[in-house]
Amino acid sequence: MAADYRMFAGVNLYHFTGGPCAELVALGAARAQGARQMRCIVAVGNHGRGVIGPCGRDRQVFVDHYPTMRVIVPTPAGLRSVLAADLMPLAQRWTPEAGMNGLDPSLYRDPEAAGPPIIRFNPRYLEAVRSGVKTKTTRFRDPAQLGPARLVFESDPEVVLPAEVTGIRHCLVSDLTDQDAQAEGLTTAARLREVLQGHYPDLVGTDGVDVITFRINHKTGA
Template structure:
């Protein structure tokens, strides 16, 4: 329930800094490319942006057509896929000329449920934009898959895998071999909550690969304080190599930003 009694899904929360940054990416995409005058019609009036599990962001704009041109959200999802993203964690649409965050249409909500049910969707509410899980935008819905079509109602789709069982730590698939072999025993994270204990390591391949692991230590430091030892534990050579690698995952990261150096071991039988 919201602040003034307006019902919100249990998953609703305020936006994180990364989610606000995603809103800005979507806003720029449409403000720089709209063909409509203020209060006027046009072909391109909505922008959208999606964030992948590695924090990279991808944008798109809608393509209106009377036959049913694609919404901006679907264009952004396709653009992300075309550029190698496999696990999408958040999406937002923004209207042109300062209209702000706009909620997805019914068709898009069904697409989200079918393809990205645990993805977060940024939506407008009476309390300002909020982040909710995609499944919570479609109560009592039935999912469709390319293999079996529309299935029966399955309440388990509303279970949040991130909220039960071992914590989930996501990796780019290029790290799979190094993690499996033991060449990589640390991962450096910015703005992600990782704690010691059991974990599910999810590699964003297609299909995704999941390894059982244990986080044995979490050490906080700044990017500038990372060491050559940290780099070697990540299958790199020097701290500068590690900082450069972090920049590919977190383009906005700086030397003074605080990161967590996560040490782990993987179940050798997995």
């Protein structure tokens, strides 16, 4: 919502290479229509996920461009409205006028380049992975590679488990098996396809996916 109470919406078009989150799409749409001051913003997930908090990149953009904007976020006590600036305590500021002047480049290293490849997970899978109930993950347009990996659970703070990718099998969604589902802590292939549909709304039975087998490296952490 802009300062003049106009409403703008945005949708995230998923792609494994990244891309703008829905919040940034909405802010871009607002700016394109002349709204330069924002009053508040909220993101809502599909498939009944409800209100979701902004990612780290979005928070930095909020702080740099709209530090006084209110952001609606979920908390254990329910929804809460907070100042954008409060989402990034002690953050360094970027401004269109000053650019990167005065910023310490060492604070902006790419985490993807600092170690083994990252495989990202919803935090609800953490205990299943830690306990060994979940030893596979099925990915759509999200390639992995054999060898050392970091399993990153996008909680606050993030949890990182060192792991080893021991197998990658490419197959059609329709060819997923009950054994694949059971290695993900589910019961049947039908249930696995249902869960995948929640993660990848555009997924159909003729799409190819990668079934990634991994194990936690208990010697180096976790």
